[in-house]
Amino acid sequence: DQQVKQNSPSLSVQEGRISILNCDYTNSMFDYFLWYKKYPAEGPTFLISISSIKDKNEDGRFTVFLNKSAKHLSLHIVPSQPGDSAVYFCAASGRSTNAGKSTFGDGTTLTVKP
Amino acid sequence: EAQVTQNPRYLITVTGKKLTVTCSQNMNHEYMSWYRQDPGLGLRQIYYSMNVEVTDKGDVPEGYKVSRKEKRNFPLILESPSPNQTSLYFCASSLRETNQPQHFGDGTRLSIL
Numbered sequence: 001d002q003q004v005k006q007n008s009p010s011l012s013v014q015e016g017r018i019s020i021l022n023c024d025y026t027n028s029m030f031d032y033f034l035w036y037k038k039y040p041a042e043g044p045t046f047l048i049s050i051s052s053i054k055d056k057n058e059d060g061r062f063t064v065f066l067n068k069s070a071k072h073l074s075l076h077i078v079p080s081q082p083g084d085s086a087v088y089f090c091a092a093s094g095r096s097t098n099a100g101k102s103t104f105g106d107g108t109t110l111t112v113k114p
Numbered sequence: 115e116a117q118v119t120q121n122p123r124y125l126i127t128v129t130g131k132k133l134t135v136t137c138s139q140n141m142n143h144e145y146m147s148w149y150r151q152d153p154g155l156g157l158r159q160i161y162y163s164m165n166v167e168v169t170d171k172g173d174v175p176e177g178y179k180v181s182r183k184e185k186r187n188f189p190l191i192l193e194s195p196s197p198n199q200t201s202l203y204f205c206a207s208s209l210r211e212t213n214q215p216q217h218f219g220d221g222t223r224l225s226i227l
Contacts, residue, residue: 004156032213043118043204043218044157051213089156095213100164101172102147102216104156 003027004092006105014113019077021108023090026071030092030103035064035075038087038107047088048075080112116141120205120219127195128227135190135222137205145208146188147172147216148180150201157204163188195226 005024013019023033031052036044050057050064050073057064063076077084090105118139127133139146147162149172159172163182177199179191188207192199202223206216 006156009154034215036216036218041220043206043220044216045218046215049215091157093213099213100145100147100162100170102159102162103173104149104158106154106156 001026002106003030004090004103004105006088006090006108008108009106010109010111012111012113013080015082016079019075019080019084019110019112021075021077021088021090021110023073023075023105024071025073025092027092027094027103028071029094031095032093033064033066033073034091034093035062036089036091037084038089044089077110080110082112082114085110085112116217118205118207118217118219120203120222122222123220124223126225126227129196130194133192133195133224135192135203135205135224137188137190137219138186139188139205139207139217140186141207141209141217142185143207143217144185144210145214145216146182147206148178148188148190149204149206150174151204151221152201160190160203192224195224197226200224200226 034049035047038044066073087107148160149157161180163169205219208214208216
């Protein structure tokens with residue numbers, strides 16, 4: 001049973017427009033969510049995170065929204081730039097149980113066209 | 115420079131020949147973890163360590179061993195590798211637990227023939 005799902009394997013947007021990447025989860029014990037970006041031949045790098053006590057976190061062009069009732073989070077990138085083209089992973093963890101466990105989605109490949 | 119270093123980066127080997135992938139971090143992080151990534155799939159956690167001498171299983175621990183004798187090192191051991199362990203492996207570390215952002219190595223691509 002996949003506890004973190006990214007249902008869109010790929011997304012293509014025009015430079016300057018908004019990119020919206022989505023992530024759904026099933027485990028209500030998750031209380032911390034992170035987004036990572038991955039370029040080819042490199043390891044993932046941390047992008048932005050959100051605690052379950054919040055519904056929004058913003059960092060420059062990146063905003064993460066959390067809807068706990070729907071068990072859904074999304075990453076908004078505005079404006080999108082060609083350098084944002086990468087694979088984006090959503091990850092979830094729970095402090096109250098198995099604090100060391102980390103569950104990742106399958107990733108969404110974002111392509112930003114100039 | 116803060117980093118997580120994995121070695122080797124690439125390895126082709128044969129079934130049954132024991133191998134070790136090393137992982138070292140220079141950030142004095144308590145938490146370290148190993149993941150594997152297969153085509154079309156996300157990162158699946160193999161083992162993690164909350165601190166020295168404390169390790170625990172992730173979601174896919176079968177066929178792997180780890181040890182954490184020192185804070186900076188967290189080697190992944192395949193005692194008897196099999197073809198289904200052909201994968202891309204990532205080591206990661208964070209200050210404490212997974213609520214902190216993890217820093218990842220650049221990956222080790224293992225091919226088991």
